[in-house]
Amino acid sequence: MSLVKDATGATSLADKNTSVRPVAHRRRGRRDNLAGYLFMSPWLAGFLLLTAGPMIASLYYAFTNYNLFAPPQWVGFDNFTAMFDDPRWQKSVQVTLKYVVIGTPLKLALALAVALLLNQSRRGQGLYRAAFYAPSLIGASVSVGFVWRAIFSDNAVVDKGLGALGLNLGGWIGDPDLILYSLVALTVWQFGAPMVIFLAGLKQVPKELYEAAAVDGAGPLRRFWNITLPMISPVLFFNVLLESIHSFQIFGSAYVVSNTFCGPADATLVYTCYLYQKGFQQSQMGFASAMAWMLLLAVALVTAVLFWSQKKWVHYEEDVK
Amino acid sequence: MTTVTPQVSQSADPRKRTGSIVWHVFAIAVLCVVLYPVVWVIGAAFKPGKTIVGSAQLFPTSPIMDNIKGLGDGIAGISISSFFLNSLFYAGMAVVGVVISSSLTAYAFSKIPFKGRKFFFAMMIGTLLLPYHVLLIPQYVMFQKLDLINTYVPLLAGKFLATEAFFVFLMVQFMRGLPRELDEAAKLDGCGHLRTYWSIVLPLSRPALITSAIFTFINAWNDFMGPLIYLNEPSKYTVSLGLMMFRDQQGISDYGGQIAMAMVALIPVVAFFMAFQRYLIDGMATSGLK
Numbered sequence: 001m002s003l004v005k006d007a008t009g010a011t012s013l014a015d016k017n018t019s020v021r022p023v024a025h026r027r028r029g030r031r032d033n034l035a036g037y038l039f040m041s042p043w044l045a046g047f048l049l050l051t052a053g054p055m056i057a058s059l060y061y062a063f064t065n066y067n068l069f070a071p072p073q074w075v076g077f078d079n080f081t082a083m084f085d086d087p088r089w090q091k092s093v094q095v096t097l098k099y100v101v102i103g104t105p106l107k108l109a110l111a112l113a114v115a116l117l118l119n120q121s122r123r124g125q126g127l128y129r130a131a132f133y134a135p136s137l138i139g140a141s142v143s144v145g146f147v148w149r150a151i152f153s154d155n156a157v158v159d160k161g162l163g164a165l166g167l168n169l170g171g172w173i174g175d176p177d178l179i180l181y182s183l184v185a186l187t188v189w190q191f192g193a194p195m196v197i198f199l200a201g202l203k204q205v206p207k208e209l210y211e212a213a214a215v216d217g218a219g220p221l222r223r224f225w226n227i228t229l230p231m232i233s234p235v236l237f238f239n240v241l242l243e244s245i246h247s248f249q250i251f252g253s254a255y256v257v258s259n260t261f262c263g264p265a266d267a268t269l270v271y272t273c274y275l276y277q278k279g280f281q282q283s284q285m286g287f288a289s290a291m292a293w294m295l296l297l298a299v300a301l302v303t304a305v306l307f308w309s310q311k312k313w314v315h316y317e318e319d320v321k
Numbered sequence: 322m323t324t325v326t327p328q329v330s331q332s333a334d335p336r337k338r339t340g341s342i343v344w345h346v347f348a349i350a351v352l353c354v355v356l357y358p359v360v361w362v363i364g365a366a367f368k369p370g371k372t373i374v375g376s377a378q379l380f381p382t383s384p385i386m387d388n389i390k391g392l393g394d395g396i397a398g399i400s401i402s403s404f405f406l407n408s409l410f411y412a413g414m415a416v417v418g419v420v421i422s423s424s425l426t427a428y429a430f431s432k433i434p435f436k437g438r439k440f441f442f443a444m445m446i447g448t449l450l451l452p453y454h455v456l457l458i459p460q461y462v463m464f465q466k467l468d469l470i471n472t473y474v475p476l477l478a479g480k481f482l483a484t485e486a487f488f489v490f491l492m493v494q495f496m497r498g499l500p501r502e503l504d505e506a507a508k509l510d511g512c513g514h515l516r517t518y519w520s521i522v523l524p525l526s527r528p529a530l531i532t533s534a535i536f537t538f539i540n541a542w543n544d545f546m547g548p549l550i551y552l553n554e555p556s557k558y559t560v561s562l563g564l565m566m567f568r569d570q571q572g573i574s575d576y577g578g579q580i581a582m583a584m585v586a587l588i589p590v591v592a593f594f595m596a597f598q599r600y601l602i603d604g605m606a607t608s609g610l611k
Binding site for chain 2: 034043045047050068117129132134135140144150151155245256280285293295
């Protein structure tokens with residue numbers, strides 16, 4: 001583990017340096033500079049080696065043909081034009097957008113609903129909060145992927161339950177029209193993380209606002225719409241941003257829940273599944289890098305649009321007072 | 322857990338008490354739906370393989386141990402304990418790496434007024450939203466050239482080099498909240514930065530360190546894509562990959578062993594969560610808000 005040595009090596013250097021007492025302010029400033037760089041040297045090394053460097057390399061690969069065994073060959077925009085013409089790439093974009101657009105609002109709605117439920121002082125609040133949060137932590141594991149496959153299979157619990165309600169849909173896992181919705185259900189099920197953030201936001205809403213509204217005769221729905229929602233809009237904004245960016249990058253559950261590679265019929269071929277297949281199964285590193293950059297652009301676009309839309313619907317405290 | 326006092330006054334009013342009962346019934350009903358899959362896996366692990374999918378029963382009428390015992394045979398000549406030890410190593414080292422490197426970096430960002438601090442902090446925050454997939458291929462190429470594929474170095478390098486900005490951010494937020502007087506007093510007493518970091522800031526930051534440690538452990542335990550890409554020898558596989566091997570070997574519709582293994586693989590995560598959930602949830606809430 002040379003990396004451990006790296007981190008501790010850096011700190012022992014810092015020790016030698018900082019044990020010298022400051023004599024003048026000028027020297028202290030210089031000492032702070034050195035100490036600052038030494039303390040953040042693990043991060044700086046990681047940033048240069050594992051983030052900035054790879055980003056530049058990946059941008060370069062995106063314009064090359066690269067199969068890992070021969071040196072990269074410059075091909076200009078060929079990867080990008082090939083990508084737009086590729087029906088499977090189009091399919092993966094479609095699948096991912098469907099997943100994000102349906103899953104994120106449902107997840108946040110459920111998170112907010114449960115947060116509102118838990119925002120009353122009741123006995124055992126902490127326990128409830130923990131129990132609702134649990135799926136968020138285990139949901140990413142392969143184990144839960146297995147469970148999902150089993151309960152959404154043909155003739156399994158979900159199938160039978162819906163059958164009892166008169167909806168005979170059949171198993172979801174083998175059905176190209178339905179399997180993506182089992183992944184949506186999986187992400188919605190992991191509503192615990194945004195729920196906790198909503199709860200923290202709800203606690204910040206001043207009680208007087210509700211009291212004043214109640215005096216004015218506002219019903220619960222009106223109070224929710226005119227007080228709660230605007231007051232927690234910064235938290236809502238944060239959750240929308242985080243959850244949608246996160247959803248764009250779904251991989252594990254699509255890979256595990258599907259019986260065949262991200263399918264049947266490419267039905268769960270989410271963007272990163274296709275990227276993985278291109279890069280690591282077919283050794284088309286150039287194409288995969290081009291795909292990665294399109295993902296980055298998409299995420300940047302979503303972030304930019306959300307930040308731009310912020311002034312229309314996010315109210316910060318200054319606006320209220 | 323936390324609200325015992327208001328309860329006393331509530332129960333005095335019968336109308337409020339009914340409201341409270343309705344609330345609990347409703348909350349428990351929702352909870353039953355949410356936790357159903359977790360309970361289901363426990364019951365299913367003791368059902369005969371062929372009946373796991375078809376039966377609507379949560380728990381078997383006559384539980385069998387075959388699935389669990391079957392795990393003793395291992396998968397393709399590799400014992401189950403091998404996967405667990407690998408995962409334990411990965412998750413344990415990840416915790417060590419993240420706690421050391423992120424706390425050092427966070428100390429620099431929150432307590433040392435050095436030139437360029439704002440710039441680097443902004444860079445660090447910028448990486449929070451960066452999709453990992455952009456880095457995936459060049460990192461793979463780099464580790465391949467360094468001949469480090471099929472080792473744990475690619476999986477752990479980022480942890481020891483503080484690339485998980487979320488934890489640095491969480492610790493910076495926490496350290497900023499510590500009273501300034503403490504490190505100023507330490508400075509007057511002649512403590513250098515290393516001393517202040519080690520004896521003052523680090524012990525006080527325990528909640529943030531514990532939160533990061535638990536998140537890191539659980540994330541590494543659940544990690545699927547990293548091991549899938551970097552490990553290719555079954556004896557080095559983590560639990561996630563072991564589970565996939567199990568599925569591929571047993572066929573996709575024979576659930577007995579798979580579900581038993583899935584249940585066993587969940588135990589460390591659930592245990593960790595139950596032991597530390599307070600820290601986790603508070604950490605989650607504060608990191609999201611401030």
